[in-house]
Amino acid sequence: MSRLEMNDAFAATVAAVAPVILLVAVVEINNHRKHVGRVYEGLxxxxxxxxSLYAAGAQPTREQVLAADDALPEYSVLSWRDLSILVYVVSAMLACAALVYAEVSALHWLGTPKAGPDPRLAEHCFAAVVFGFVWICLSPALAMYPMLLKPRWLSPATIPKMSRFDRDVRRYRQEVADEAExxxxxDE
Incomplete structure (x- = not known):
């Protein structure tokens, strides 16, 4: 890659482009904010x-399990579509921080009398703007596709209970369907 240098035109371009990309990023983040909240609340x-159903090794009745499942939003702990949220949120924070850095740096450079070419600053600003632009292009994919996540409230002790709950729901729903059939x- 060729060496970049800060000059008036480059700094002015960064100072003009970075806030536009930042604004689009903030709008994108806000569009996903409500979805993120619903996903975490449901899980x-x-x-x-x-x-609570399986506390202290309890075995709830079929009616208790099905009533609890009916009262909850439809959701699966292994929904990879929703588990990509952590990567989305972290990447959004990094993109915003990089863009703010580029904006402030470019403005500072422009405001400094007799500022030199500063290749390192030019490369940082360039990288920040490219990262922000790429994030804007990829953020819908980050919000929708799977990434690994281990939420703070998902402990090894809750995974077996959640699996057991989901198994019991499936088994009891099948039993109810079989009984109805x-x-x-x-009656025929």
């Missing part, structure tokens, strides 16, 4: 229900 409620056949 926290499901985890709390599973933890048998009752229908008996």
């Amino acid at each position: 926290e409620r499901r985890m709390a229900a599973a933890a 048998n009752a229908r056949r008996a």
Whole structure:
């Protein structure tokens, strides 16, 4: 890569482009804010229900498990689509920080009398603007596609309870469906 140098035109371009990219990034982040909140709230409620149903090794009845499942939003702990949120949030924070850095640096350089070419600053500003631009282009994918995540409230103790809860829900729903089918056949 060729050596970049700060000059008036480059610094002015960075000072003009960085806030535009930052504004688009903030709008993109805000568009996903409500979804992020719903995902965390739904998963926290499901985890709390599973933890309380299976507390101290308890075996809840079919009716208790199905009632708890009916009261919760539809959600799976292994929904990779929603587990990409951590990567999305961290990358959004990094993009915003890089763009703010580029903006402030370019403005500082422009305001410094007889500022030199400062190749390092030019490269940092260039990298920040490119990172911000790439983030804007990729952020919808980051918000939608799977990335690994281990939430702070997901402990090794809750995973078996959540798995057991989901297994019991599937088993009990099948039992209810089978009973309804048998009752229908008996009525015929």
